Amino acid sequence: MRKVAIIGAGNSKFGNRSDVNIMELAFEAVKPALEDAEATAKDVEFMALGSTGAGAWYAELLPAIVTAEHCGLTGAGLVRCEAACASGSAAFFTAYSAIATGQADIAMALGVEKMREIDTPTTMEWIGRAGSYLWEFHNFGLTFPAYYALYATAHMARFGTTEEDLALVAVKNHKYGSMNPLAHLQNRITVEDVLSSMVIAYPLKLFDCCPITDGAAALVLASEEKVKELKVDTPVWVAGIGYASGTANLSRRQHYVGLEASVLASKRAFKSSKIKPDDVDVAEVHDCFTIAEIMAYEDVGFCKKGEGAKLIREGQTEIGGKIPINLDGGLKAKGHPIGATGCSMIYELTKQLREEVERNRQAPMKNYVALAHNVGGTGHYCYVTVLKR
Amino acid sequence: MTYMPSLRSREIKIAPQTPISKISPFWEGLKEGKVLATKCRKCGKLYFPPTPDCPECLSSEMEWVQLSCEAEIETFTHVVVRPASFQHHKPYTVAIGKLKEGVKVLAWLTGFKLSEIKVGMKVKLAAKTTPEGELTYEFVPP
Numbered sequence: 001m002r003k004v005a006i007i008g009a010g011n012s013k014f015g016n017r018s019d020v021n022i023m024e025l026a027f028e029a030v031k032p033a034l035e036d037a038e039a040t041a042k043d044v045e046f047m048a049l050g051s052t053g054a055g056a057w058y059a060e061l062l063p064a065i066v067t068a069e070h071c072g073l074t075g076a077g078l079v080r081c082e083a084a085c086a087s088g089s090a091a092f093f094t095a096y097s098a099i100a101t102g103q104a105d106i107a108m109a110l111g112v113e114k115m116r117e118i119d120t121p122t123t124m125e126w127i128g129r130a131g132s133y134l135w136e137f138h139n140f141g142l143t144f145p146a147y148y149a150l151y152a153t154a155h156m157a158r159f160g161t162t163e164e165d166l167a168l169v170a171v172k173n174h175k176y177g178s179m180n181p182l183a184h185l186q187n188r189i190t191v192e193d194v195l196s197s198m199v200i201a202y203p204l205k206l207f208d209c210c211p212i213t214d215g216a217a218a219l220v221l222a223s224e225e226k227v228k229e230l231k232v233d234t235p236v237w238v239a240g241i242g243y244a245s246g247t248a249n250l251s252r253r254q255h256y257v258g259l260e261a262s263v264l265a266s267k268r269a270f271k272s273s274k275i276k277p278d279d280v281d282v283a284e285v286h287d288c289f290t291i292a293e294i295m296a297y298e299d300v301g302f303c304k305k306g307e308g309a310k311l312i313r314e315g316q317t318e319i320g321g322k323i324p325i326n327l328d329g330g331l332k333a334k335g336h337p338i339g340a341t342g343c344s345m346i347y348e349l350t351k352q353l354r355e356e357v358e359r360n361r362q363a364p365m366k367n368y369v370a371l372a373h374n375v376g377g378t379g380h381y382c383y384v385t386v387l388k389r
Numbered sequence: 390m391t392y393m394p395s396l397r398s399r400e401i402k403i404a405p406q407t408p409i410s411k412i413s414p415f416w417e418g419l420k421e422g423k424v425l426a427t428k429c430r431k432c433g434k435l436y437f438p439p440t441p442d443c444p445e446c447l448s449s450e451m452e453w454v455q456l457s458c459e460a461e462i463e464t465f466t467h468v469v470v471r472p473a474s475f476q477h478h479k480p481y482t483v484a485i486g487k488l489k490e491g492v493k494v495l496a497w498l499t500g501f502k503l504s505e506i507k508v509g510m511k512v513k514l515a516a517k518t519t520p521e522g523e524l525t526y527e528f529v530p531p
């Protein structure tokens with residue numbers, strides 16, 4: 001296997017992007033990624049696209065094709081990857097593999113999602129169907145917040161995690177979101193704001209949930225030979241990728257206090273990268289809901305199972321703490337354009353490792369190691385990507 | 390938000406017909422007030438939701454067995470913001486219960502006030518026909 005580096009990264013403004021269609025939104029990530037890499041669209045031999053809403057929450061059915069045409073990538077090998085909310089990471093893995101196996105020297109991972117072209121109840125319907133439509137949606141109308149609420153209830157009952165603990169995650173992520181010009185939500189909030197917001201699916205309230213966001217992110221990847229040939233100043237190397245999956249039916253899971261797919265994907269990522277949780281300087285974890293971030297601390301291995309709430313209470317996941325997490329605002333404040341999220345996490349970590357983010361949200365670097373944990377569905381898919389400068 | 394011009398796409402109506410011929414005994418069972426699971430004749434594993442094919446040993450030799458319906462709540466939520474096709478329902482409570490036989494079931498939980506529901510609570514699983522004539526199952530007070 002060949003070494004693979006990220007040599008270019010681009011990220012659109014996240015938010016309600018009713019000013020652009022899916023192609024134009026992709027362009028806002030692809031162009032800066034190519035400029036950052038000092039490459040052209042014609043240099044890209046293969047492009048993997050992460051997007052989940054094709055034909056459902058936006059009208060185009062073949063997003064890889066229409067975005068490639070719009071961005072001058074036609075002719076490259078194309079594929080759309082679906083791993084629900086981890087589609088962006090799956091696209092990254094696909095582009096990585098194309099280079100690692102020697103099939104391509106320059107490849108792109110593009111994540112793009114337009115989620116606000118349909119009404120909110122219909123969005124809730126589509127996303128609620130993700131899992132087991134037949135057994136968990138058809139008769140019971142589960143929503144995405146409700147699936148995670150099932151985990152929140154169990155975690156609270158088992159470990160004494162409180163609604164205040166969950167709120168602390170939202171407060172932290174909004175704080176960093178307020179420092180990130182790309183973030184959808186840039187307002188700072190208090191624990192009281194979270195606790196008094198409307199219940200969406202008990203015990204989760206509005207401010208426990210990520211917003212419905214449009215956005216795109218793109219990464220240009222290259223082989224070691226290409227990195228040398230192009231004299232790239234600060235390549236960010238892919239140290240390892242771990243992946244795993246969980247059952248479609250939540251009723252077939254062993255327990256509801258963590259995601260087994262996260263545990264397994266993290267173990268595999270650490271093993272393949274020969275890196276330990278303690279070596280990580282900065283991480284992005286999948287915080288579609290506040291409980292998801294607390295479970296991720298435990299499942300990735302930043303603390304023991306059941307101690308996630310303690311980590312947030314002690315401020316260990318802020319800058320200055322043991323492991324700064326979601327310094328771009330996370331899915332919670334930056335937003336969660338489903339298929340774009342994985343690429344956007346890796347965009348953020350690339351900038352963090354290159355020490356190029358806004359100064360007040362730059363993590364201090366010791367080992368120059370970063371980790372992205374991206375869950376698809378409710379622990380249905382998981383990809384963990386370890387990067388090293 | 391400033392006004393942004395947009396083009397309304399042509400409308401399509403989507404309602405796929407999911408085949409249930411291989412699991413029809415389950416739906417027949419509900420009509421008779423029974424909740425059925427499948428058990429692999431080869432490896433002995435019990436499945437809920439029922440499946441005609443065993444993911445454990447890939448055998449398709451399954452038998453239908455009736456569940457005891459004695460369950461304990463493992464977790465629950467109360468869904469306030471509902472999806473489009475559930476707008477006509479009042480907010481509902483969904484729970485996952487573990488049955489005496491070891492399998493788990495996800496279903497609505499009715500007959501309790503939200504404040505009364507606790508993890509570990511004993512409930513009963515019951516087959517049900519809705520007023521609209523749809524077959525389903527739910528957790529109710531024991």
Ligand SMILES: [Zn+2]
Pocket residue numbers: 429430431432433434443444445446447448
């Ligand atoms: Zn079997």
